[in-house]
Amino acid sequence: MTFKTNPLEQAFRRPNVNLRSNPYTNQYWTAVSHTLPALLYDGYLKLTGQKPRMMKTISRLHKAMMVLEYFTSHSWVWNTDNMTTLMSHMSPEDKKMFNFDVRQLHWAEYMESYCMGTKKYVLNEELSGLPAARKHLNKLRNIRYTFNTVLVVFIWRIFIARSQMARNIWYFVVSMCFKFLSYFRASSTMR
Template sequence: SNGTRPDGERVYSIIRSRLQKVDEKKLLGIKRTCSNPIKEDMQELLSCTNIIFHCAATVRFDDTLRHAVQLNGTATQKLLLMASQMPKLEAFIHISTAFSNCNLKHIDEVIYPCPVEPKKIIDSLEWLDDAIIDEITPKLIGDRPNTYTYTKALGEMVVQQESENMNIAIIRPSIVGATWQEPFPGWVDNLNGPRYLRAIKATPMAVADLIPVDTVVNLTLAVGWYTAVHRPKSTLVYHCTSGNFNPCNWGKMGFQILATFEKIPLERAFRRPYADFTTNNFTTQYRNAVSHRAPAIIYDFYLRLTGRKPRMTKLMNRLLRTVSMMEYFVNQSWEWSTYNTEMLMSELSPEDQRVFNFDVRQLNWLEYIENYVLGVKKYLLKEDMAGIPEAKQHLKRL
């Protein structure tokens, strides 16, 4: 009540007074945990952990270099230090990104060296002030588009240098999308809002290297098994991508998304689904002004007139900033080698290949996109499928 954190003894007494009927042994367990939970948790982690899946990271493209290095570099370094003290550890699986070396056109399943040693960067960012860091950031990231891709490459180098005698593997997924099969088709928990866009600067023939999230999970589990059981002599890198196995370009994907939104419209659609690919800056700026910002301003004016809070202009500006950061990735294609991924596939038994399926050659893009749109309606927007006829009428009015 006074804003302070009660000590362990007080927590124990509060729990005891509330739960008189709870078994005494359980209460003693709670008391022990409250006495020094951090130390005991750490001891349990160090003594009992068999495998680590390191998925934590910042994925913001516009993050500052200091924050991105702290989360994608320093935190990885500290976790590896903890892992080196785990006597029962069998494997350390690090999740990176297929775009960690996006400055290259062909990317092999190897760890590419950084121009500056990761330890020097991590140490220097501890004492440099923000102004200096902002000034040196473009020089450090070089021909990479943002701090995210740069620090994920940095994290891979940290893994290679700090691994000592551990069994380590690195997984590089591309653009992670809704589920393909599990727990059910089309499950999704986030969306950046492209349904509001009418035009985007993108190359229609560029490969949209989308990968379902359950595919990434299945590969991750399989890599964990192979690394722990077979103990490769060196750190293996696995590319989790779709473009080399089952390519689908942005133009085809955009057409399928629009066709599905016509077939299964959203209940509260702001505008009728439509999208156009532009290829130069002038056209992009013109379309952003006429097709995006102007309608948002008009809609907010209508909201003000009806006594509601304006929101569309702010949403549209945020969305356009996000899309501008994505332009680098929707205007290019990459080639990723997949020798290790294919090797792992061949190592699995037929039953494991079925249960832990990460073979995207079996993926039907049209079916996947339809399930993706349905997933947005059901799991993200919480819309009732029974409302589709009414949503179609709303679409006609738009």
């Protein structure tokens, strides 16, 4: 995961990739994970007297994704017969001089170099800022986990207040967790 080892310095959220084949599902998640947070952040910026910028950024991001949509949503069949024929007719000296056999590429290393090059030469970020960017990425991860946990507990509490069956499930899950913890504690003291 190159975004974890080489994160962006000014990340607003943790980067991730989710590919969906259903356009309605994609539109829903785009609205929930991109547009809604951007609107909320722009509202916060307006309230604090700053210039809103996230919706503009999100619209530019969506335009860039729309350019790539044709290429990511269709199947492609590539024919390598000409390359194979050319390689079979090349002398060892030519193969050494014109090395275009991608089977020899170490793809993980290539992607790492690609991300580092993009970070340094396209985004003009200094590589000395990597430790701070990693700390920032961990902070974003913790914020996301905390927010999701609070949201799940809040929604669950609403269900518990309204349903006896939900309360019974909740008590069962909590008692199972306590039993597991007590078993884990007991088994760890036996060693």
